[in-house]
Amino acid sequence: MNYDSELAFEHYSPTKIIYGENCIKEIGLAVDSLGCAKAFIVTDQGVRKAGLAERVEKALGNRYTGICDNCPQDSGFHIVNEAAGIAKKKGADILVSVGGGSVIDTAKAMAIVMKEGGQIQDYFGVQMLSRPQTPHIAVPTTAGTGSEVTWGAVIKDWDRNAKELFGDHFIIPDRAILDPTMTAGLPPQLTAGTGMDAFTHAVESIHSLERQPIADALALHAIRLLNRSIPRCVEKGDDLAARGQQQIAATMAGIAFSNAQVGLVHAMAHCVGSLFKVPHGIANAILLPHVMLFNLEECPERYAMVAEAMGIDVKDLPDLEAGKKAIDSIRDLTRKIGLPQKLGEVGVPEEGLPEAADLTMEDGDILYNPRMVEEPEEVLEVYRKAW
Amino acid sequence: MAYTYGTEEWEQAYQEMVKDRLAKAEKPYVMGSPEWVATYEKKVQDDENYKEAAKTWEGTVVLKIFASPEAGLDDDLYIMMDLWHGDCRSIRLVPKEAGENGDFVLGGEFERWKAIMEKELDVTKAMMQGKIKLKGPLPQIVRYVKASIRLTDLAAEIETRFPNEMNKEEQAEFKKWFDDLRATFGF
Numbered sequence: 001m002n003y004d005s006e007l008a009f010e011h012y013s014p015t016k017i018i019y020g021e022n023c024i025k026e027i028g029l030a031v032d033s034l035g036c037a038k039a040f041i042v043t044d045q046g047v048r049k050a051g052l053a054e055r056v057e058k059a060l061g062n063r064y065t066g067i068c069d070n071c072p073q074d075s076g077f078h079i080v081n082e083a084a085g086i087a088k089k090k091g092a093d094i095l096v097s098v099g100g101g102s103v104i105d106t107a108k109a110m111a112i113v114m115k116e117g118g119q120i121q122d123y124f125g126v127q128m129l130s131r132p133q134t135p136h137i138a139v140p141t142t143a144g145t146g147s148e149v150t151w152g153a154v155i156k157d158w159d160r161n162a163k164e165l166f167g168d169h170f171i172i173p174d175r176a177i178l179d180p181t182m183t184a185g186l187p188p189q190l191t192a193g194t195g196m197d198a199f200t201h202a203v204e205s206i207h208s209l210e211r212q213p214i215a216d217a218l219a220l221h222a223i224r225l226l227n228r229s230i231p232r233c234v235e236k237g238d239d240l241a242a243r244g245q246q247q248i249a250a251t252m253a254g255i256a257f258s259n260a261q262v263g264l265v266h267a268m269a270h271c272v273g274s275l276f277k278v279p280h281g282i283a284n285a286i287l288l289p290h291v292m293l294f295n296l297e298e299c300p301e302r303y304a305m306v307a308e309a310m311g312i313d314v315k316d317l318p319d320l321e322a323g324k325k326a327i328d329s330i331r332d333l334t335r336k337i338g339l340p341q342k343l344g345e346v347g348v349p350e351e352g353l354p355e356a357a358d359l360t361m362e363d364g365d366i367l368y369n370p371r372m373v374e375e376p377e378e379v380l381e382v383y384r385k386a387w
Numbered sequence: 388m389a390y391t392y393g394t395e396e397w398e399q400a401y402q403e404m405v406k407d408r409l410a411k412a413e414k415p416y417v418m419g420s421p422e423w424v425a426t427y428e429k430k431v432q433d434d435e436n437y438k439e440a441a442k443t444w445e446g447t448v449v450l451k452i453f454a455s456p457e458a459g460l461d462d463d464l465y466i467m468m469d470l471w472h473g474d475c476r477s478i479r480l481v482p483k484e485a486g487e488n489g490d491f492v493l494g495g496e497f498e499r500w501k502a503i504m505e506k507e508l509d510v511t512k513a514m515m516q517g518k519i520k521l522k523g524p525l526p527q528i529v530r531y532v533k534a535s536i537r538l539t540d541l542a543a544e545i546e547t548r549f550p551n552e553m554n555k556e557e558q559a560e561f562k563k564w565f566d567d568l569r570a571t572f573g574f
Contacts, residue, residue, distance in 0.1 A: 010516060124522065124523060124524060125520070125521045125522040125523055125524075125525070126514045126515065126517075126520070126521040126525055127514065127515075127516075127517035127518075127519070127520045127521065128520050128521065128522055164524065165525055167515070167525075168517070169517050210512065210515075261515060361529075361530055362526035362527070362529055362530045363526065363529065364511075364515065364525050364526070364529045366529065367511055367512070367515075367529060367532065
């Protein structure tokens with residue numbers, strides 16, 4: 001728990017968060033407060049069919065100027081470029097993303113193209129931008145990714161079948177509108193998966209090499225809220241108080257990991273997602289206990305903090321034992337909310353594990369894992385245990 | 388006489404200039420000066436650990452030092468490292484047009500580079516924190532993190548003087564000489 005004299009960090013969290021049941025009605029005022037007048041909605045077909053985009057459109061009133069509703073699960077360069085072109089042509093001066101992580105990431109990337117010109121491919125890299133981008137209000141309709149408050153956008157190059165990271169503090173959304181009524185219709189499996197994505201963000205920001213007290217505080221409280229709210233939301237999806245808590249916790253975990261980063265769980269989950277289409281939250285949920293076991297001896301005091309936040313009595317336990325209890329408790333949680341326990345259950349072929357291990361070595365998140373990973377064989381061993 | 392970058396004449400004149408500087412310049416060398424760059428080149432070329440860690444690396448890496456007029460640097464400075472399969476084929480000061488077209492361009496204020504060379508700042512983490520800007524795909528850098536660390540360690544081994552450590556007279560003299568050099572070689 002103690003931080004030593006070498007502690008040094010920067011914490012940056014510029015997003016104004018607006019929370020409350022039906023607070024989506026305030027989106028027009030949020031647009032005005034940013035000095036904008038013409039809002040362009042970015043969303044997907046599912047959100048549109050659920051009537052959520054229409055609610056936003058209505059709340060925007062005459063500020064609404066157009067919509068792109070064809071964001072797929074893995075948004076692509078061509079979608080970003082095309083949608084940015086349409087938004088520009090319509091004279092939009094602000095983007096409103098309504099959806100999950102992929103939709104919000106698409107809008108972050110569009111914000112770059114609309115401000116800087118050219119194509120999104122021209123902005124490959126990390127922290128390359130030098131000025132604020134097109135204003136962006138994010139309205140998450142899932143409660144997990146935290147993308148509404150983070151500096152990264154993952155966009156797929158469909159031609160090369162590769163996911164690329166665009167990371168920059170200038171693409172963090174200006175506003176995040178957290179309205180639990182926008183997530184009320186989320187089915188149980190998606191609620192559980194996205195919830196465990198948020199839970200993993202929290203745990204990984206706590207064990208990250210870049211951990212820091214402010215992020216720790218956010219992550220620990222996120223764990224407290226998620227531990228109670230995910231099972232409730234899965235069981236009773238129309239409990240708006242629980243929905244709200246999961247949503248707030250996901251945003252808190254998002255701020256935590258946007259500052260402290262994530263580690264090996266995410267590096268591995270990105271790879272099984274990219275190679276075998278395993279939904280990100282489910283991959284995280286399966287891999288989290290295995291990676292924690294892999295890391296346990298490097299940071300037992302960190303996992304003891306997780307155990308305590310999960311409500312386990314660790315008062316007289318050594319950190320190592322407390323850490324093991326946290327791992328067991330996470331397994332219990334994922335069973336309780338009905339998530340798969342093994343990679344083999346979600347379509348990952350055993351013979352595909354070496355390729356996944358090799359690819360994991362190229363993921364930036366691996367740099368922040370508390371236990372240094374030097375060879376793909378170490379990752380393969382974790383994959384095998386999780387398979 | 389001004390030389391055109393990319394020609395044999397430029398390369399020949401650059402090498403002669405470096406030879407002359409290595410013979411005449413006083414140590415410690417100023418960061419980013421031709422003699423500093425040449426010393427770095429030699430270190431990378433001779434380093435077995437780097438060769439092993441980068442044995443499959445392909446691509447040029449450019450270190451871009453942002454302009455800092457108060458430190459006597461009126462324009463951005465580009466140091467291009469031509470690296471291929473563990474070999475360091477060359478490290479040169481290059482013109483902006485060439486530098487910006489490197490496969491990977493790592494840019495930052497010279498204070499950031501100083502912190503990296505003094506091992507107070509980890510280069511890969513600095514990228515994630517926005518202290519160093521990366522143009523180019525991050526995964527390849529991550530894959531070769533050991534090589535990146537080795538390159539940083541080698542730079543840190545050079546006894547270096549930083550422009551802001553000079554007094555005003557020294558800085559003015561260095562600036563005049565360096566501006567002439569930039570006009571001659573276009574970097």
